[in-house]
Every structure is written in structure tokens, then in C-alpha cells.
Amino acid sequence: MAALKQAASLWGVRGGTKLGSVSSVSRSASLMSPTSLSATARSYRMVAVRAAVSGGKSVKLAQESSNDETIKSIERVITQDESPKPGFLNGSAVSTETTVSITVVGASGDLAKKKIFPALFALYYENCLPKHFTIYGFARSKMTDEQLRELISGTLTCRIDRRENCGDKQEEFLKRCFYHSGQYSSEDSFSDLSKKLQKEEGERVANRLFYLSIPPDIFVDVARSSSCAASSKNGWTRVIVEKPFGRDAESSSELTKGLKKHLKEDQIYRIDHYLGKELVENLSVLRFSNLVFEPLWSRQYIRNVQFIFSEDFGTEGRGGYFDNYGIIRDIMQNHLLQILALFAMEPPVSLDAEDIRNEKVKVLRSMRKLDIDNVVVGQYKGHTRGGVKYPAYIDDKTVPNNSITPTFAAAALFIDNARWDGVPFLMKAGKALHKRGAEIRVQFRHVPGNLYKRSFGTDLDKATNELVIRVQPDEAIYLKINNKVPGLGMRLDRSNLNLHYAARYNKEIPDAYERLILDAVEGERRLFIRSDELDAAWALFTPLLKELEKRKVAPELYPYGSRGPVGAHYLAAKYNVRWGDNSYEPTEN
Ligand SMILES: NC(=O)C1=CN([C@@H]2O[C@H](COP(=O)(O)OP(=O)(O)OC[C@H]3O[C@@H](n4cnc5c(N)ncnc54)[C@H](OP(=O)(O)O)[C@@H]3O)[C@@H](O)[C@H]2O)C=CC1
Numbered sequence: 001m002a003a004l005k006q007a008a009s010l011w012g013v014r015g016g017t018k019l020g021s022v023s024s025v026s027r028s029a030s031l032m033s034p035t036s037l038s039a040t041a042r043s044y045r046m047v048a049v050r051a052a053v054s055g056g057k058s059v060k061l062a063q064e065s066s067n068d069e070t071i072k073s074i075e076r077v078i079t080q081d082e083s084p085k086p087g088f089l090n091g092s093a094v095s096t097e098t099t100v101s102i103t104v105v106g107a108s109g110d111l112a113k114k115k116i117f118p119a120l121f122a123l124y125y126e127n128c129l130p131k132h133f134t135i136y137g138f139a140r141s142k143m144t145d146e147q148l149r150e151l152i153s154g155t156l157t158c159r160i161d162r163r164e165n166c167g168d169k170q171e172e173f174l175k176r177c178f179y180h181s182g183q184y185s186s187e188d189s190f191s192d193l194s195k196k197l198q199k200e201e202g203e204r205v206a207n208r209l210f211y212l213s214i215p216p217d218i219f220v221d222v223a224r225s226s227s228c229a230a231s232s233k234n235g236w237t238r239v240i241v242e243k244p245f246g247r248d249a250e251s252s253s254e255l256t257k258g259l260k261k262h263l264k265e266d267q268i269y270r271i272d273h274y275l276g277k278e279l280v281e282n283l284s285v286l287r288f289s290n291l292v293f294e295p296l297w298s299r300q301y302i303r304n305v306q307f308i309f310s311e312d313f314g315t316e317g318r319g320g321y322f323d324n325y326g327i328i329r330d331i332m333q334n335h336l337l338q339i340l341a342l343f344a345m346e347p348p349v350s351l352d353a354e355d356i357r358n359e360k361v362k363v364l365r366s367m368r369k370l371d372i373d374n375v376v377v378g379q380y381k382g383h384t385r386g387g388v389k390y391p392a393y394i395d396d397k398t399v400p401n402n403s404i405t406p407t408f409a410a411a412a413l414f415i416d417n418a419r420w421d422g423v424p425f426l427m428k429a430g431k432a433l434h435k436r437g438a439e440i441r442v443q444f445r446h447v448p449g450n451l452y453k454r455s456f457g458t459d460l461d462k463a464t465n466e467l468v469i470r471v472q473p474d475e476a477i478y479l480k481i482n483n484k485v486p487g488l489g490m491r492l493d494r495s496n497l498n499l500h501y502a503a504r505y506n507k508e509i510p511d512a513y514e515r516l517i518l519d520a521v522e523g524e525r526r527l528f529i530r531s532d533e534l535d536a537a538w539a540l541f542t543p544l545l546k547e548l549e550k551r552k553v554a555p556e557l558y559p560y561g562s563r564g565p566v567g568a569h570y571l572a573a574k575y576n577v578r579w580g581d582n583s584y585e586p587t588e589n
């Protein structure tokens with residue numbers, strides 16, 4: 001309870017102002033089920049943070065009841081931050097009001113402009129940022145505050161469904177954005193930045209978030225210089241690290257060691273933006289809050305699972321980065337594997353970040369070593385269609401013209417545990433394909449002794465149920481079922497039970513970066529990658545990557561804009577699987 005009281009006071013939720021007492025806060029959540037405890041704690045935390053940042057106004061947080069587990073859960077969330085406690089610093093009293101300074105390191109770059117600043121603005125627009133916040137861009141390029149504002153203003157957009165005061169809000173937001181030019185490895189540069197941050201932070205408890213949107217070879221330099229010279233003195237300091245987290249097990253472990261010299265694990269937020277996507281976040285809800293799915297979630301009923309990523313454009317502009325990584329590192333080892341882990345993990349003890357990440361690590365560690373014979377690689381070649389000429393991967397000037405880096409890969413993976421023994425988990429990822437999309441397809445087994453099998457002819461696959469979770473674009477969850485065509489005869493067809501988000505929800509779906517940045521501000525680590533998860537992911541892929549490189553496996557060429565190499569179909573056929581994205585889809589309904 002002491003921690004709870006401390007946290008409440010850290011957030012400015014304290015006596016003097018009239019609010020729910022700490023014990024009444026603890027009581028409020030106990031009406032919830034055990035699995036919602038930490039979510040409850042998190043929403044309590046959000047209420048408290050917002051109470052604090054709104055100047056500690058009167059907040060009613062409580063309902064009557066008591067439950068020790070709930071209290072522990074709330075305490076666990078609260079105590080995970082080991083920020084120095086406000087009250088006294090070097091003997092003198094300090095304010096209990098908080099502020100957050102967010103520094104985008106690499107602010108002159110592509111990701112900052114495309115994703116990070118727009119996400120920050122969206123959070124501001126939705127009133128999700130604390131009352132007191134400051135945003136700083138940091139990079140080597142020389143720029144004034146005004147120039148930074150100009151640079152980012154073109155990419156700030158308001159929600160389509162809520163455009164009120166859009167222009168005013170953008171103006172207000174831009175006034176809170178500043179720029180500092182400096183060198184990434186220079187403590188002096190970060191110390192100068194720190195002074196500027198202090199000016200904005202004033203006497204408040206100063207929390208600081210650094211977003212490292214820079215090439216990976218300078219992650220550690222920035223972690224060192226920012227933590228030595230610009231850490232918060234009286235609040236928390238957190239660092240979001242962008243991928244890639246190394247190129248293999250060894251370089252990843254070096255990077256982790258380097259970061260941990262300057263930061264504690266709980267200060268490091270390794271981002272995988274696929275975990276922030278709405279339908280990936282919904283995966284656990286679908287599984288664990290619907291009785292109809294979880295009992296089917298095993299080898300007993302599921303024949304295979306497919307994770308499919310495709311882009312209808314090439315590596316244009318990013319060839320220099322991409323050639324050193326390739327599609328397996330760029331998409332499979334992180335985005336698709338993370339989704340697989342969430343899909344296949346055992347039910348976690350709670351929604352607490354550590355409980356979820358423990359289960360993800362367990363399932364990753366149960367995976368069978370990836371066999372080179374279970375992998376197909378491809379690379380796109382130039383192609384002319386409808387009079388338009390599409391370039392080959394190697395036409396990119398930043399790519400060596402003898403490059404064998406894969407821009408496409410398909411793989412069959414297996415989880416050697418009781419739940420998934422023998423079930424193929426197929427992955428397919430490619431650039432310059434015929435369409436853009438990301439989806440999970442769950443193909444169920446045949447109905448035993450199916451009374452209607454004659455209606456399906458010899459191809460029983462046509463009659464199996466398939467659950468599709470379309471992550472993007474046009475988010476949807478649909479289940480393919482067999483249905484009687486209305487009428488006097490007995491004819492069956494396939495239909496979709498379809499949850500189509502655009503039709504169901506009159507709301508724009510937030511970008512993944514919004515959710516993840518908000519989580520980092522709130523100290524919620526559930527959607528960030530822990531170092532042992534990362535180790536397990538690299539342990540799975542590193543031997544394969546080394547083998548491909550050692551054998552100099554030549555990728556199968558596929559035309560830009562096609563469905564990818566035929567090798568992917570042979571790979572699936574080896575396990576009696578057909579890729580769901582290439583087979584018959586009932587008309588959307
Ligand atoms: N762009 C994207 O879509 C995605 C990017 N990422 C990751 O996010 C991070 C940032 O990506 P992105 O913005 O595209 O990267 P950029 O290549 O645009 O680099 C960001 C900034 O870092 C500085 N920089 C670039 N190269 C060097 C160098 N060799 N040494 C020192 N500083 C350098 C530049 O700023 P200045 O010269 O002003 O200092 C640049 O504006 C990377 O780790 C990337 O892998 C992850 C997912 C998607």
C-alpha cells in the first residue's frame with residue numbers, strides 16, 4: 001500500500017485536493033475478473049495520470065469492495081517505475097505536478113516525419129498527452145524550431161471522423177514542438193538539450209521519453225549520451241528503440257549488452273509496430289473472451305495457420321538499408337513471428353505485461369529449428385504491365401547488381417508442444433507483389449463423417465472452415481462457413497460471417513504508433529519486446545539466415561506485381577496446405 005500511496009502522490013493525487021483515497025482506488029477495481037486486473041490497474045493509472053496532469057482536480061476513482069489480488073495488481077503496475085520520489089530533491093521541496101518531454105532523436109528522418117510526429121499530434125488531438133508536455137526533435141541537420149514545424153506540418157492530419165478545430169489544434173501542437181541540433185555521440189549536445197528541456201519543464205516532476213528513430217549502428221551511442229547527460233533527475237526516463245535489433249543472435253545480444261550498460265531493461269521499449277495494430281491487439285480478445293474460439297485453438301481442430309504479409313511496392317528509396325537485412329529479418333523474424341507468438345501462446349496468468357511476455361517466450365522457445373528445406377526465397381525482377389515499366393530490385397542504385405538478398409520468403413514452422421504438435425505454421429512475406437495486405441488465416445480440419453460431403457465433390461478443402469483476421473487494409477475478421485442456398489433444393493455454398501470494421505464501427509482506427517507511444521508514456525510494456533523474447537526470436541532464425549548466406553542460395557525471381565515465386569506453392573503443398581490468399585474467397589457479405 002505504501003507504493004500505492006507514493007504513486008498516487010507522485011501523480012499529484014493527494015490529500016488537500018478532494019479525491020478517492022488510495023484504499024478506495026484499490027477497491028474500485030475489485031469488481032473485475034482476475035484477467036482484467038492489470039487492465040483495470042492500467043485504466044486506474046490513466047485516470048490518475050490524467051488527474052495529476054489536469055492539476056490534481058477532484059477525481060472520483062472508487063466503488064465499494066475489496067480484493068487483495070486487485071490491490072497487488074495495481075501495486076505491481078505502479079511500482080514497476082522506479083522514478084525518484086517527488087517531495088524533496090537535494091533537501092528542497094519540488095513540485096508534484098508532472099510533465100513529459102518527448103525527444104525524437106533522428107527528427108530529420110523519414111520515420112519521424114511519416115509516423116512519429118503524426119502519431120504525437122493524433123495523441124494531442126485526442127487529449128491523450130498530459131497537460132504539460134514538450135516535444136523536441138534532435139538530429140545533426142541544422143534547423144530552427146520554425147523549420148522543424150514546417151517540415152512536420154505537412155504530415156499532420158486530423159481524424160477523418162472528427163475534424164473539429166483541426167487547424168487550431170495543429171497550431172497549438174506545433175507551438176509545443178522545438179528542435180535541437182547536435183551530434184549523436186556527444187554528451188555536450190545532450191546536455192544542451194537537457195538545459196532546454198529543463199526550461200520547459202520548470203519545477204515539475206520531469207519525465208523524459210527518447211524515441212530513437214535513427215540507424216541501428218548509433219543506438220548505443222545515443223543511449224549513452226542521452227542517459228549520461230539528459231536523464232530526468234526527478235522523474236522517469238524511458239527510451240523507445242526502433243528495429244532492427246541486430247542482424248542475428250550475436251549482433252542482437254551485443255546491442256542488448258550495449259543498451260543495458262546505460263539503461264535498465266525496464267527503461268528500454270523495443271518497438272515492433274505490428275503489435276500496435278488494432279487487429280493484432282484484438283487477437284487475444286478474440287481468443288480469450290469468446291468461448292467459441294479458445295476450445296478450437298489447438299492441433300485437434302486447426303489444420304494449419306498462415307501469416308501473410310504483402311506489399312504492392314518495392315524497396316524504392318530504402319534499398320540501401322534493405323539489402324543488408326532482407327525480407328526474413330525485415331518482416332518475418334519480428335512482425336510475423338510476434339503475431340505468431342500471440343496467436344499460439346498459452347493463456348497468460350493475467351494481462352500484465354510480464355505474464356504475457358512470459359507466455360510468448362515459452363512458445364517461441366518451443367519452436368523447432370527452422371530447416372532450410374522448409375524455406376523458399378525470392379527476389380522481384382523488372383516487369384512491364386499495361387505499358388508501365390516496373391523496376392527490378394537490383395535496379396535500385398543503392399543495391400549491388402549481383403545482390404541475392406530476398407525480397408520474398410515463405411517458410412513452414414512448427415511448434416513442438418502439446419497444443420500444436422504437427423500443425424504447420426506457414427509464413428509468407430514479400431515486396432512488389434500484386435497487392436498490399438497483412439492477414440492471419442486459420443484453416444480448420446475437415447468435419448469428420450461430414451453428412452454433406454457429396455455436395456463438395458472430391459475437394460474437401462473447399463468445405464473446411466477458415467477464420468481470417470485481416471490486419472490491413474480494410475480491417476476485418478471473417479469466418480468462412482458452409483451454408484444452404486435458400487430454396488427448395490439442397491445446394492450448399494460458402495459464405496462469410498463477417499465483422500467488417502468499416503461497417504461495424506463508425507470510427508477511424510488509430511495508427512499503431514499512436515498506441516505504442518501512448519503506452520510508453522504510460523509505462524505499459526505489454527506491446528514492447530523484452531530482451532529474452534528477442535533472444536528467442538533470433539535463436540530461431542539465425543541458423544537459417546547463416547545457412548542461406550553460407551550456401552549463397554539464389555532467390556527465385558518473380559515479376560514485380562505478381563503473386564510471388566511458385567516455390568511458395570510447392571512448400572505449402574508439401575504439408576497439404578493451400579495458401580488461403582490465393583484460393584476461392586466467397587463474395588464479401
Ligand atoms: N522508415 C521506415 O518506414 C521505418 C524505419 N524503421 C527504423 O527506424 C529508424 C529510423 O528510420 P528512418 O527515419 O527511415 O531513417 P533515416 O535513414 O531517415 O535516418 C534518420 C535520421 O538519422 C540520421 N542519420 C542517417 N544516417 C545516419 C548515419 N549513418 N549516421 C548518423 N546519423 C544518420 C539522419 O539525420 P541527421 O543527418 O540530420 O542527423 C536521418 O534523418 C531506423 O532504425 C529504421 O530501421 C523501422 C520501420 C519502418
Ligand SMILES: O=C1O[C@H](COP(=O)(O)O)[C@@H](O)[C@H](O)[C@H]1O
Pocket residue numbers: 273311330
Ligand atoms: O517494419 C517495416 O514495416 C513496413 C510495413 O509496415 P506497415 O505498417 O506499412 O505495414 C515495411 O514496409 C518495412 O520494410 C519494414 O521495415
